[in-house]
Amino acid sequence: GQQVMQIPQYQHVQEGEDFTTYCNSSTTLSNIQWYKQRPGGHPVFLIQLVKSGEVKKQKRLTFQFGEAKKNSSLHITATQTTDVGTYFCAEITGFQKLVFGTGTRLLVSP
Amino acid sequence: NAGVTQTPKFQVLKTGQSMTLQCAQDMNHNSMYWYRQDPGMGLRLIYYSASEGTTDKGEVPNGYNVSRLNKREFSLRLESAAPSQTSVYFCASTAGNYGYTFGSGTRLTVV
Numbered sequence: 001g002q003q004v005m006q007i008p009q010y011q012h013v014q015e016g017e018d019f020t021t022y023c024n025s026s027t028t029l030s031n032i033q034w035y036k037q038r039p040g041g042h043p044v045f046l047i048q049l050v051k052s053g054e055v056k057k058q059k060r061l062t063f064q065f066g067e068a069k070k071n072s073s074l075h076i077t078a079t080q081t082t083d084v085g086t087y088f089c090a091e092i093t094g095f096q097k098l099v100f101g102t103g104t105r106l107l108v109s110p
Numbered sequence: 111n112a113g114v115t116q117t118p119k120f121q122v123l124k125t126g127q128s129m130t131l132q133c134a135q136d137m138n139h140n141s142m143y144w145y146r147q148d149p150g151m152g153l154r155l156i157y158y159s160a161s162e163g164t165t166d167k168g169e170v171p172n173g174y175n176v177s178r179l180n181k182r183e184f185s186l187r188l189e190s191a192a193p194s195q196t197s198v199y200f201c202a203s204t205a206g207n208y209g210y211t212f213g214s215g216t217r218l219t220v221v
Contacts, residue, residue: 033209033210035209035210041214042200042212042213042214042215043153043200043202043210043212044212045208045209045210045211046209047209048208048209088152088153092207095141095158095160095166096141096160096204096206096207097143097155097158097168098143098153098155098210099155100145100152100153100154101152102151102152103151103152
């Protein structure tokens with residue numbers, strides 16, 4: 001079946017440091033979505049990437065889709081304690097089903 | 111507030127008991143989904159409904175049934191709960207080609 005792997009599984013940073021999570025697939029992705037889940041919360045949609053090489057920004061967050069559409073990344077500049085949570089990438093498959101990556105848990109120390 | 115509403119938020123069941131998790135959305139979305147999330151793991155699709163009147167199995171359907179009651183409501187039933195079904199269950203909906211809106215989840219423990 002489809003597998004979307006994320007690395008790292010876990011990262012602990014000091015507030016103000018940058019953070020990057022990577023999403024990799026063995027097959028070409030049609031498109032990719034990113035979600036954030038706060039501890040004890042539910043996933044919240046962040047963004048969708050569709051085009052090869054696409055780059056989108058949301059304030060301190062930068063999302064990229066690889067040229068070959070087999071990988072994606074989320075980069076956070078100057079992390080804040082409010083960035084704490086687990087970040088998931090997900091591929092859209094038939095009938096708008098999402099196949100989620102394994103997630104990267106981010107902890108930010110003040 | 112517009113969104114996806116799940117009930118109950120917490121539930122403890124004994125092995126063999128049955129229960130139905132309720133989900134309703136008020137965004138007029140066609141597609142609805144049930145996922146489960148286990149510690150340290152991502153979300154796995156149990157069942158989905160691409161449109162009113164249709165349902166289909168996802169990655170982990172065994173032990174579950176669903177009903178798409180109308181466009182708004184999509185319920186998940188555990189006929190005979192097992193400890194392996196201890197998990198957090200999320201319902202989600204989408205209008206299509208955009209992000210999912212998730213409910214706040216049901217934390218289920220089967221003892």
